[in-house]
Amino acid sequence: MIKVAIIGYGNLGRGVERAIKQNEDMELVGVYTRRTPESVQTEGAKAFTMDQLTLKKGDIDVCILCGGSATDLPTQTPEWTHLFNTIDSFDTHAKIPEHFTKVDQVAKENQTTSIISTGWDPGLFSLNRLYAQSILPVGETNTFWGKGVSQGHSDALRRIEGVIDAVQYTIPNSEVIKKLKAGEQLTLTTRDKHFRECFVVLEVGAEEEKIREEIISMPNYFADYDTEVHFISQSELDQEHKAMPHGGTVLHTGITHKNTKQVIEYNLDLQSNPEFTASVLVAYARACVRLAKEKQFGAYTVLDIPPKYLSPRTDEELRKELL
Amino acid sequence: MIKVAIIGYGNLGRGVERAIKQNEDMELVGVYTRRTPESVQTEGAKAFTMDQLTLKKGDIDVCILCGGSATDLPTQTPEWTHLFNTIDSFDTHAKIPEHFTKVDQVAKENQTTSIISTGWDPGLFSLNRLYAQSILPVGETNTFWGKGVSQGHSDALRRIEGVIDAVQYTIPNSEVIKKLKAGEQLTLTTRDKHFRECFVVLEVGAEEEKIREEIISMPNYFADYDTEVHFISQSELDQEHKAMPHGGTVLHTGITHKNTKQVIEYNLDLQSNPEFTASVLVAYARACVRLAKEKQFGAYTVLDIPPKYLSPRTDEELRKELL
Structure with a gap:
């Protein structure tokens, strides 16, 4: 043992x-x-x-x-x-x-x-990046995260004055994933790959529009993404958003000869991160x-x-x- | 070097x-x-x-x-x-x-x-079975192959009297994969997991119905599967079915605690096997x-x-x- x-x-x-x-x-x-x-x-x-x-x-x-x-x-x-x-x-x-x-x-x-x-990630996703890049050296790897709760981003929301509680979901752009899997060559920005969705509980008297603006313009965390903000009650947050699902995809699209496409894809779909x-x-x-x-x-x-x-x-x- | x-x-x-x-x-x-x-x-x-x-x-x-x-x-x-x-x-x-x-x-x-x-397979699929089963010991692994050409099954078709040339595709049952990913518990037979599709070129005078029967009842190769047989010309076979695509999926669905579901999925989509x-x-x-x-x-x-x-x-x- x-x-x-x-x-x-x-x-x-x-x-x-x-x-x-x-x-x-x-x-x-x-x-x-x-x-x-x-x-x-x-x-x-x-x-x-x-x-x-x-x-x-x-x-x-x-x-x-x-x-x-x-x-x-x-x-x-x-x-x-x-x-x-x-x-x-x-x-x-x-x-x-x-x-x-x-x-x-x-x-x-x-x-x-x-x-x-x-x-x-780091971990199983790192392994998959390594195997895929070693096997198909002419190719490109993209990692997508979610849909899942990011603790770091949720914490950032909670530090805003007037916010009582909050949960942030990272959501991969499934259209982009579909195009990559079909072999399209894309030049992707941060904004193209993921969306962010925030569920926020405010103190009584806090101004929704001011806080929404503060969130979507927050550097490093939200400014580079399309971010949706929903204001909800504490009881709704507790009931609907306290699970910790997560997951993601490592997608490697490579070429072995001329234009022969080969796709390696690793997915996790986790009910509890x-x-x-x-x-x-x-x-x-x-x-x-x-x-x-x-x-x-x-x-x-x-x-x-x-x-x-x-x-x-x-x-x-x-x-x-x-x- | x-x-x-x-x-x-x-x-x-x-x-x-x-x-x-x-x-x-x-x-x-x-x-x-x-x-x-x-x-x-x-x-x-x-x-x-x-x-x-x-x-x-x-x-x-x-x-x-x-x-x-x-x-x-x-x-x-x-x-x-x-x-x-x-x-x-x-x-x-x-x-x-x-x-x-x-x-x-x-x-x-x-x-x-x-x-x-x-x-x-053996190879990358074996690795994924090993990682998934080691990480989620309470779970089940299913491997699906295709859509792709099986050389062994194509050879079996070509050995039939009256057949000039043939290509066999193994096709995974995407409905079953979808159900497993959604967490359904299924008891799967060989017939549930894959279909087989055959493209066959016959000699002049060969009897279609007799050969179709011989194919779908062939033990080890086709009898345990739902098999579709298409008779086509050599030129169509050469034009449409001489590429060697393949791929497949290793799908492991596990549970970490009570009914918390966790899904690990590895996919290959290969234009040239x-x-x-x-x-x-x-x-x-x-x-x-x-x-x-x-x-x-x-x-x-x-x-x-x-x-x-x-x-x-x-x-x-x-x-x-x-x-």
């Missing part, structure tokens, strides 16, 4: 607890939290303080870090990799090389193994433990990991059943 | 010649054939007899075997793996374990590396040479190979550009 610890218990941590129950070769040792353990409502797992984790070296095969990329993981992953094999879902794309270097150094010095930036991400983390946790057993210490990403390391089945079974 | 030899020059061999031209880190040393070299119409590559290949040990980094799975590869791959690193597309699913064992032994004894059963298969072989040829340089001798399949080994880019570039 692979002994797993969860560090941080929000939506992702809960997803990992659920995913571990679906994997017969894994057992959950505990949830480690910065909160008082008694206040954490798990689904059966025991909760402990972070301090208690330090004492567990030798009793845990791998720690799955379920904190956020903005402030938690940049310090937590290097810190816990001193003592444990670790997995994280660090997803600030521009800072991945720096994060990798830091974790790699700690892991090599302490003979541990860490797989960073797992999940679906955090539960799916958690399932990816758990599969890579298995790979992490296997690498550590082989004394392959250091930091890795999904691009490095032999696919079979994700599976509990033997090489012979995989060749027989999946090839 | 990676020095590549092509063994066998049919549609697949020609596809490999074309694919190598798209990869700047590769050069084609030559085409090795059982025919008289002068009779082989390559697109620029020099052609040699098989005997001449034996003299080339040390001058070739990897041989790409482009023969058929029925009779060529079961003997050719073990034979050439005595002297060279090799790649094949052996696709008789039931015999892959036996083929693997044979090639693995030769490779280990002779310190060479071989990647067998590459292509898209042999050229796409060739492109996969060429990417894995790069991985094969890298494994051999690391002295990782023996037989491998796509399930074993770290994804980054397919790419000419450095680890740093891949992390920066693809994660």
Whole structure:
């Protein structure tokens, strides 16, 4: 049995607890939290303080870090990799090389193994970009996200004065996807690829038109997109928009000779983004433990990991059943 | 530069010649054939007899075997793996374990590396089955093929007395795919998943109804499917049905918790099946040479190979550009 610890218990941590129950070769040792353990409502797992984790070296095969990329993981992953094999879902794309270097150094010095930036993007989408571009080097890859909730954009809406609560959906342009799949050559701007749709709850007396204007002109978040804003009640937001669906498409259109078109398409349609991400983390946790057993210490990403390391089945079974 | 030899020059061999031209880190040393070299119409590559290949040990980094799975590869791959690193597309699913064992032994004894059963099924589809099942263990995978030409079924038609020429298309049931993607639980028979459509040219005087009956009742090939038969002229067959499109879908529908549905879908839409298969072989040829340089001798399949080994880019570039 692979002994797993969860560090941080929000939506992702809960997803990992659920995913571990679906994997017969894994057992959950505990949830480690910065909160008082008694206040954490798990689904059966025991909760402990972070301090208690330090004492567990030798009793845990791998720690799955379920904190956020903005402030938690940049310090937590290097810190816990001193003592444990670790997995994280660090997803600030521009800072991945720096994060990798830091974790790699700690892991090599302490003979541990860490797989960073797992999940679906970065993660499964990165893998599909790699396979597609390696197989069809004359071609173009486009990634589309959604329809799904973007936490970053929802947070940006909530920071606006006069906004009580909000949810933002990223919506891919299905017409553009259809044209690319049909082999059309398109020059695409940011605005062409995705729309944004916002559901916003206002304070009493807040001015709708002023806030709508503030949203659609917000740089980095909305200014470069066609954005639709709906003002709704808190109860409607709670009832209709608190699920966390997501998904997306990696579409690679290539040419093998003259004008012979070849299309590779990878789609995810997820009813729960955090539960799916958690399932990816758990599969890579298995790979992490296997690498550590082989004394392959250091930091890795999904691009490095032999696919079979994700599976509990033997090489012979995989060749027989999946090839 | 990676020095590549092509063994066998049919549609697949020609596809490999074309694919190598798209990869700047590769050069084609030559085409090795059982025919008289002068009779082989390559697109620029020099052609040699098989005997001449034996003299080339040390001058070739990897041989790409482009023969058929029925009779060529079961003997050719073990034979050439005595002297060279090799790649094949052996696709008789039931015999892959036996083929693997044979090639693995030769490779280990002779310190060479071989990647067998590459292509898209077995190959990319196998990879997608593995990733999906490892990430969502509570779920179901269905593979659909087509719309595309099946060489095996086309050959079966051509063996019927009174048939001059024929092409068979395998067509996936798009209604079933739609239902599975929507999360419906279905118990599917062979007949539910695919249709077969045959375009047949008859000898003068052959009886249409008799031959139609013979086709649709042919065991293993057509009896378990809904099959449509069209009798057409040779010129129509040549004009409309001599391209080799193919493709298909690996669809995995899983559940992460209670009834939370998660769908992973991988699609290929190929205008040329042999050229796409060739492109996969060429990417894995790069991985094969890298494994051999690391002295990782023996037989491998796509399930074993770290994804980054397919790419000419450095680890740093891949992390920066693809994660």
